[in-house]
Amino acid sequence: MKFNISNMTVALAAAALGAASCTANYEDINRNPYEVTAEDMERDGYAMRSFMTTMQSWVIPADVNQCQFTDLLLGGPYGGYIADANSGFNAGKFSTYDPQSNWSPVFYRVVYTNEMSNFTELCKVTEDENAIAVAKVVKVAGVHRVADTYGPIPYTQVGTGVDPVPLDSEKEVFKAMFADLDAAVEVLTRNRAGMITTDADRLYGGSLERWGRLANSLKLRLAMRIVYTDFTTDDGRTPQQLAEEAVSSELGVIEDNSGNAMYTGFGKDGNPFYVCFFSYKSGAGDHRVAADIASFMNGYADPRRASYFNESAFAAGGYAGLRNGIQIPDDERINNFSRYNVTASTSLMWMNASEVAFLRAEGALRGWAMGGTPEFFYKQGIERSFEQYGLPGADDYANDSTLKPADYADPNKDYSYSIKARTDVTIKWAEDGRELERIMTQKWIAIYPLGQEAWSEQRRTGYPRFFPVVVNNGGDNALTEGLARRIPYPPAEQEHNGDNYDAAVGLLHGPDDYATRLWWNPEQ
Numbered sequence: 001m002k003f004n005i006s007n008m009t010v011a012l013a014a015a016a017l018g019a020a021s022c023t024a025n026y027e028d029i030n031r032n033p034y035e036v037t038a039e040d041m042e043r044d045g046y047a048m049r050s051f052m053t054t055m056q057s058w059v060i061p062a063d064v065n066q067c068q069f070t071d072l073l074l075g076g077p078y079g080g081y082i083a084d085a086n087s088g089f090n091a092g093k094f095s096t097y098d099p100q101s102n103w104s105p106v107f108y109r110v111v112y113t114n115e116m117s118n119f120t121e122l123c124k125v126t127e128d129e130n131a132i133a134v135a136k137v138v139k140v141a142g143v144h145r146v147a148d149t150y151g152p153i154p155y156t157q158v159g160t161g162v163d164p165v166p167l168d169s170e171k172e173v174f175k176a177m178f179a180d181l182d183a184a185v186e187v188l189t190r191n192r193a194g195m196i197t198t199d200a201d202r203l204y205g206g207s208l209e210r211w212g213r214l215a216n217s218l219k220l221r222l223a224m225r226i227v228y229t230d231f232t233t234d235d236g237r238t239p240q241q242l243a244e245e246a247v248s249s250e251l252g253v254i255e256d257n258s259g260n261a262m263y264t265g266f267g268k269d270g271n272p273f274y275v276c277f278f279s280y281k282s283g284a285g286d287h288r289v290a291a292d293i294a295s296f297m298n299g300y301a302d303p304r305r306a307s308y309f310n311e312s313a314f315a316a317g318g319y320a321g322l323r324n325g326i327q328i329p330d331d332e333r334i335n336n337f338s339r340y341n342v343t344a345s346t347s348l349m350w351m352n353a354s355e356v357a358f359l360r361a362e363g364a365l366r367g368w369a370m371g372g373t374p375e376f377f378y379k380q381g382i383e384r385s386f387e388q389y390g391l392p393g394a395d396d397y398a399n400d401s402t403l404k405p406a407d408y409a410d411p412n413k414d415y416s417y418s419i420k421a422r423t424d425v426t427i428k429w430a431e432d433g434r435e436l437e438r439i440m441t442q443k444w445i446a447i448y449p450l451g452q453e454a455w456s457e458q459r460r461t462g463y464p465r466f467f468p469v470v471v472n473n474g475g476d477n478a479l480t481e482g483l484a485r486r487i488p489y490p491p492a493e494q495e496h497n498g499d500n501y502d503a504a505v506g507l508l509h510g511p512d513d514y515a516t517r518l519w520w521n522p523e524q
Contacts, residue, residue, distance in 0.1 A: 079451030080292035097474025188212030270344025294321030299406030325469025
């Protein structure tokens, strides 16, 4: 797949997208509504709905093929949730740090381009501040995943006439994303009783108030992402201040499962995770549950296992995960490992109340004003997760002080490689120096299957403790025990866009490879 930052961004630059306001330079379309026909109005309304729903469909791609690249082959293994199970992937895959050439560009070439170009086009066809505010929230929800994958990306100078559009440092991208969220929250709070048309909303039925809470929750997520940096906004706000603003704002953050960001509206094939787990490879599926998540939840005797996984077909039954980074055997026994318990109609989750509670638990642990203690929000995070799946027993689970993550025992005994657990962290809250590990471990379990977010948070904190890869074809021994820290820019970029590529690499904190840490990712 050919990838070129210059080619990709020329069309975006021509659209004259302003970083702070999507209506900049569009005076020619700021027409008096009394001077347009009903047909014009309907056409613009239809176009707005189309651009809005298209943007939503790319946050976590609803397209099966693209979702497989971003969230099952990349985010799934790196987040400890999903393992590759198709021997055809042995030619090169993310989990062994040598993906095939058409895999790496997808987040950048497809997801980023669709989010930014559809946002630009939406701003051309509507002056509705509510629609624009919602679109800004959607844009940040999608684009921050791209920045968390590569590092520097184009953001602030798209639309300025510069060609090729240079990449911004990660710090500048985060500044721009916070500015977009702040602007959206202001509008959505002021118009909280209002609606956008339900035809333009595949998450919240048009509710501006619920979109405002998602905006604040994303602001909290991004503030926590950069907690180990020296970041301040242009007006001097720190990550702590941004996080405290989010939870104390008039709309607040997502606090219960009614506010979960759940995308619906798939095509005829349904949820892309369902297709990848159950339809590909002649009905056997390309993926299985990863050994990491299965071993943690088996050790904790976690009641959510039946909601997350299908039982394995091995004689012992139960839930069996598959190690990542193996040479996948061309063997029918691979089909015996557990799969994600997903159906064609299962919604795609962007963010849930449980994640927000755990973010607040971490903030409170750092002494931030989150509205409660670390223990309170830690237990609330577990409770919200159990509630999401209609399960009792959250209190008993949260108060268990004996169960620990299980060692991994390969049910086949010969190709998935048994290994000891990498941690013995227990569930019950205790002030013993392992509070952050508990928060991150339980958050990781609760946000399944958001592998991209899990990977980002594992990089940031070092938790949970994943199993090392079995096979490392990436040329860096540090990756075997550690984890990929980012994805390199596609090789074609260096070949076809050398000056811009060199400038982009200059913004990194090391070479353009898997081992270079992003700006927000500290040494563990």
